[in-house]
Amino acid sequence: MKCRWATLHWVRFAGIETPGGLDLSHQPEGAASWKIGPDGAVGPDGNRLPSEVWCAVGMFPERAHADAMLEDPGACMPFLPRAREAWHALLKPIAHRGDCNLLDRNAPGELFAIEGHDPGGRLVVMTTAGFDPGPRFSVDRVIDFRRNVDAARERMVQAPGNIDIQVLSPHGRGDDGATTSLWRDDASMIAAAYRPGAHRERVDRHMKEGMADRTSFTRFRAMRSSGTWRGRDPLVAT
Secondary structure (H helix, E strand, O other): OOEEEEEEEEEEEEEEEHHHHOOOOOOOOOOEEEEEEEEOOOOOOOOOOOOOEEEEEEOOOHHHHHHHHHHHHHHOOOOHHHEEEEEEEEEEEEEEEOOEOOOOOOOOEOOOOOOOOOOOEEEEEEEEEEOOOOOOOOHHHHHHHHHHHHHHHHHHOOOOEEEEEEEEEEOOOOEEEEEEEEEHHHHHHHHHHHHHHHHHHHHHHHHHOOOOEEEEEEEEEEEEEEEOOEEEEEHOOO
């Protein structure tokens, strides 16, 4: 079942947190997908290393469950009281294309159904990339891709109109990784992503070489939020 709503969660701790120190056993009620993981450096196995920043994305067929997650994120993330800061947002998808395995590891496909009008407002973009297991799987290829993600992020976060970018390598193995970015407006994102520059160079390379086995791209409107990031609510950042 495709989803119609999502929640985004950025969490910052005072120091590096490992999976063993966090209770990651909870799932939001009504979620078709719940993925959480660190935004750390790329490790020798292609996964991201433990970090002081952890990110999560929930995907929901029904808005009521997404709203409930935003109202009480601590029910699913009981470690939140230990966080230095955290930001949570309700997202409505307005465009989606590509395939991803975050709904079903064994059957990658589209994640979201696009319904209703575009309400306007701050833009959140989630891009995903995945690699097929099997005899042709290459850890070096995963590492190369994710290091290129980090290099592009270093440039994109400086782009006019970008508010912040975080990446997510879901805890465990086999799930596609994701990058989530928040923008003041659509024009700023389009300029940073598609005009000549670090991101466009890597898009062109992917089109020629197939740097990953599958990718997806989703645009959302941030409908409402709670908490802070870098000391402020990024939805009202100027």
